[in-house]
Amino acid sequence: MGKLNVAIMGATGMVGQQYIRLLEKHPWFEISILMGKRSAGKKFGDAVEWVGSYDPPSKVKEVVVSEIEPEKQAADLFFSCLPSEVAREVEGKFAQKYPVVSDTSAYRMESDVPIIIPELNSEHIKIIERQKRERGWKGFIVTGPNCTTTGLAVALKPLDEAYNVRKVFVTTMQAVSGAGYPGVPSLLIIDNVIPYIKDEEEKVARETRKILGKFQNGIIVENDMMVAASCNRVPVIDGHLESVYIETEKKVNVEEAKSILRDFKGVPQELKLPSAPEKPILVREENDRPQPRRDRDSGSVPGMSVVVGRVRKGLDEYSLQFTVLSHNTIRGAAGNAILTAELLYRMEYIK
Template sequence: MVGQQYIRLLDTEPWFEISILVGKKSAGKLYGEVTEWVGECDPPSYIKKMKVEEQVPLNSDVDLLFSCLPSDAAKEQEGLYARSYPLVSNASAYRMEKDVPVLVPEVNSNHLGLISAQKEGRGWKGFIVTKPNCTTAGLVMTLKPLDDLYKIKRVIVTTMQAVSGAGFPGVPSLQIIDNIVPYIKDEEEKLIKETKKILGRIKDGSIVDNELMLAASCNRVPVIDGHTESVYIEAEKEIDVEEAKSSMASFKGLPQELKLPMAPEKPIIVMEGSDRPQTRRDRNAGSVPGMSVVVGRVRKGLDRNSLQYTLLSHNTIRGAAGNAILTAELLCKLGYLER
């Protein structure tokens, strides 16, 4: 699922070119023959003709690897690859290691400062930067401007997550059509730990977790792409609803400042309609489809220090391949990919 988004997005991304594809079951075969493509258009013809390799040779001249391995394989292989290459990973295997950044480029680009200690500490020529779980990516984007203004104390979030989040072939149709499954293995734990890390600060060369408390309920719903989340926050300071909305709508980060190709003009789009955001209508909103988090129904909570809203984030773009490509553009622009 994520690999297909990489191929689609990198086909028009101006800075990177795919030179090798790696798989396990498909190794040795042509990509076009083995892939069950789920996107709307066919894969580019040069990709269809590429042979899927078993691994990347450790002495090749590639500048960067994107990993979308399942977690077990990632644990085993990403560390080996990082001895030779910079690697941007979608998998959870290394996310919670203390010298590994979990990056949403608009939110915590300063965490890239961990890379030099990671290389030195592990004796690697390359390094690993991860991106968060697809559910975390949308949530932290919206929490960041609110935390900066009001210092968030508690977050309660209920998610409605698309089936593409479970990879290919994903959730069996008989379990998800006409149904909602109120459990996604390990998802709530990841959402809590990653949010605290991404919103944490760097102190003495390592990340100190943000102290906010978070309770999550994650549900799988019959939607193809796009995770929706209902969010309730309580802060230390009083929250003005209009000010909260404009802080999200005007939020920008280093990718926008550097005008990176995958950076959306508006990382957060705030919608006013009382029935928005809607998955089908809004998951591709904004200047770079799938890269903006769309927020709506921003309203007061139970007291002056609380706020409620709904967010929608494209899970395989902002939540996976798109966020990773934006991270790679940032690494490139900041000189981390120079040999």
């Protein structure tokens, strides 16, 4: 089998750089087009401010970045990590002909567009049949969540199935790479915490309810759990840490909750997809874990496992407290999108 040609829209950004790294040796996908605006016309290696600790692959460094021209560009699959305002028009144009897997918020909350975390809600993918039919598209758009939603939703899924989660209170400590490049000026974030991230708290609440909703009679019925988020930017490079308190309908046993989290698996693990971590959730027992620097790359596929720690009793037997860590540009963006594309390929939505 030949590899599928994939294009990356927004290749030089914080998420784009993760795509370049994660796709370098991918068994099914090969990078064919890199796209950008300011970097268009330059070799990727000259245009990019590479943030990772080792160089970009030498083959990719030589690729000349193109401007986005939906009428002229063709690929088997388009990954989009553009700013949302740009993504709205561009993703829709490509989806007329091609599959688009997007990290942006442009289409996330449209009723015929799924927000996919493959271990959680692969059945939502079916909604793209309606999307294609009603919009008259040959291709489609599938999105991934906001990076802050991802870790929270992964940890909530098995707990909701076991205990029926009614309320969620989450306080985040979010890495600077979540704001894109160049992101938050160093003079504002070093030695500081910024207790506000525009639109983030609303996104976490809305997206969590949609992702954890059920696919019934051709529509996604949102989960009715209530979510209150307080989002903070902290001087960490990668990895969003979240302190979570949940209230449940059923009584919670702390040890049982830990093993439910530990044992959680989904369709990607059953199908042994190339980017699927053996364990979507890792549970730490130490009092001082997870920590972004030490735990963001843990697991069998670095950056793809969500790490949960400090699992403990809440105020009564119908509550639980814990801390969640997820790598925002890998599980929260490029890695999750690549895993989604692998699933779409195995389900024959991408050919």
